Amino acid sequence: MNGAHALLATLEANDVNVCFANPGTSEMHFVAALDDAPAMRGILCLFEGVATGAADGYARVKDSPAATLLHLGPGLANGWANLHNARRARVPLLNIVGDHATYHAHLDAPLQSNVQLLADALEGWYCRTTSSDDLAGDAARAIEAAYGPPGRVATLVLPADVSWSDVGSVPSSWPRTERPSPRAIDDATFERALAALRSKRCTIFLGGNALSKEQTGLAQRVASATSSRLMMETFATKMDRGAGVASPERLIYVSEFAVDQLKETEVLVLVGSTEPVGFFAYPNVPSRLAPENCEIIHVAPPGSDTLGALEALVEALRAPTVALEHGEPTVPPSGELTTQSFSAAVGATLKEGVIVADESNTSGIHLFGATRFAPEHQWMTLTGGAIGYGLPVALGAAVASKGRVLALESDGSMMYTLQALWTMAREGLDVTVVGLSNRSYAVLNMELTRVGAVTDGGASARMLELDDPTLDLSRLAQAQGVPSVRVTSADELVVALERTYATPGPMFIEAVLPKGLH
């Protein structure tokens, strides 16, 4: 039994049984050991950003870690952007990064680099194992670190010789790490929040793990009993939504509007989230979005018992149940395909239990409204701002889930990690991708104005337009084995969506919108 076998046995003992892999030479013993680890599902990805984003999506759905398998510094770097998103999503994730043999590293071979710096920049957990006998213990510690709470990216560096060397003494059982409970709520802070809710103009601000149906329902009762406002962060890791689910008001991405949303708030009560700040700085717009004299109470920080906090608030306030909000389901749209009719088509066709991975950016501006009273579903967003999260996260979510995943993806964003489509086809996953073609970095056209940049020429426009040449999105999917269709009207989009919900396996729908921002 070599190190790779011990590592896989420890992963299996801790129920880490999916590995999104893009291996190289240093990982060959791990790959070979997969043949002796039938409980581990190895899933090949053609680019590391796909593997890491998939592990993020898997963790969002399962709330437990998948492993990645990456190849030295460049492999970790290629996966870094989606690890950054996973870090911001606060999900548990285990990176296994193969590296040069311990005795080879000092020779500065071509692939040698400082892997630790890359891992440290993820502000998670890092360990480089130097002996096969340490590997099982280090792997268990890595899984423990990944759990947090809150969830973190744990990176275990696996030198090739650690992987291939025999384990000195095989233990009778592999180390198992217990999943830790969420951290307890601080009593004094709780009392402060309670007093504020009873007496001040409060906004209850939900984020992170606090966006389950149960918790938004409890928060709604607290808000209703105290005449507080109920809001949520702009970019949720995962939230329950739809008919029968409370719907907190979403903080608007545009800082000016967010400031306006919060301007009456005397006390901001944070549950599962951190203080809301501007996604970017803009000239003459505050970076902190709450009013200057607003008190901020971190009643249930990320990783703490948000559910317990909300239950305790409901109990202390004797907050009565709140009648479910009713609304009309969205009517299937007809005619021209616009951002509005696109959203209506999604809302009108959405099925119960669907998990949505939303990276539609400017094209998706009407989605939340159009899906408000759709059957109960889950919604995931771009937590860390690193573009290219949507397809990989949808892939990982589909591996973790029994239901269908709907990825809403812009053309510009899709191009960062389009290799995810191949793995969707290979694994026969129930993912529907709507690829929105607006031939533009439309969000940047908006941002250009917002930051006050003055442009008058073709050179700048050429950095923002994608129509020369136009990307053939459906062909990109077909070329990777995903059945594809192109739709140019709302009616066609409705038909295509209905068909995909009735058809197993992946499907790509290219939705051709008017060019640019609409």
Place this chain on the structure above:
Amino acid sequence: MNGAHALLATLEANDVNVCFANPGTSEMHFVAALDDAPAMRGILCLFEGVATGAADGYARVKDSPAATLLHLGPGLANGWANLHNARRARVPLLNIVGDHATYHAHLDAPLQSNVQLLADALEGWYCRTTSSDDLAGDAARAIEAAYGPPGRVATLVLPADVSWSDVGSVPSSWPRTERPSPRAIDDATFERALAALRSKRCTIFLGGNALSKEQTGLAQRVASATSSRLMMETFATKMDRGAGVASPERLIYVSEFAVDQLKETEVLVLVGSTEPVGFFAYPNVPSRLAPENCEIIHVAPPGSDTLGALEALVEALRAPTVALEHGEPTVPPSGELTTQSFSAAVGATLKEGVIVADESNTSGIHLFGATRFAPEHQWMTLTGGAIGYGLPVALGAAVASKGRVLALESDGSMMYTLQALWTMAREGLDVTVVGLSNRSYAVLNMELTRVGAVTDGGASARMLELDDPTLDLSRLAQAQGVPSVRVTSADELVVALERTYATPGPMFIEAVLPKGLH
């Protein structure tokens, strides 16, 4: 005049006039300022790894830096793997990484990360500018750092407010950095090398900048006059090759064979290169490839005056000129498409002045032989081992060159940075890509055996095979606007290559090889 204008003016003053860009919100003022900087050519890339690889390719051809424009930590991370290759190629390269406004960073907004750690892992040069008035000076220092010698990756972090704030006092001229001369050769080391060449069994080992026609010619004279062996590193940044050019023996990638090549060497005289070491470690194979008691003389380290060293050796030895080696040009192949006939097709059709970017991996094993007596051309290889260098480097080389670039690219490798194809189409570049479809990570099948990993099952095989589903390479290119053709015989490949040399603009040729390693 704001910081962005000052930065662009300084770049222009230092002849940095190409910028491979993948911008975001923080870079909008830089993008807007392009409208006032007509000498700067902004080239949009759909993924950061394309931008950084293109800057590498540009520098390999021009020997002067291009700029990249990247978006915060995730943008730098996405570009990191090809920056690692550029670092190993020792080319000058200037990263401009937009970041949050100076006063926004402490708020830990979603895109906040430690950019410096990522930059430090490139072991080049790093500076974060904090005032618009410092920007021109910092940019000039960055360019100076990039020049080295040897060339380095210089990363200049540009906070958004530094970009948008007015410059206090506009200088009458922008700072200009002089290109430094290569470092002088150490006299004592030179004498030691000379003595060894006169008396010992020497191997002259060329690499880095020492692979120009002039220098390999001089080295050949030294080798001939001293009965030394003339060799070169496995992975050259750029070398002159073909009829009329000296052809050093290439160090074989497989360590066992490389050890055998070097086993008679008493003294290794390094010119432009570092000591040869194994690309990876393998059980029971030495990591250092030269014999244990071999003396190693670093007569002209990377960044030093390799040309001067070779000229001085020729003079000291009064080494006579050497008759040009003659050989038959390769005959156009016919019949089945194999790794052999593929290489013959490339060799038989190659035109004078073509720049080859080779990432054909196992499929390219016969290329060096088949092109030995082709018309004079240049050859670039994967210097840092980070897969996905080929298409971006070809793109950048085509921007820098007036002639045609031929990218020889494997299916597995191509998938890391396939977005380069779109920019080739957009810019109308004279690049021919031969996409080699063997539906396999064939090199890993070879490596699996070499590292002694024993496999017997489908789980490991599934990590190495790309045929479920088969990637449609030509369709991937067409979807991005590059005209494509698929060839399945050697005859068809010859015809397609001849046609592309006669046709302006990009062309993609999918060459379907037998599956796996052949």
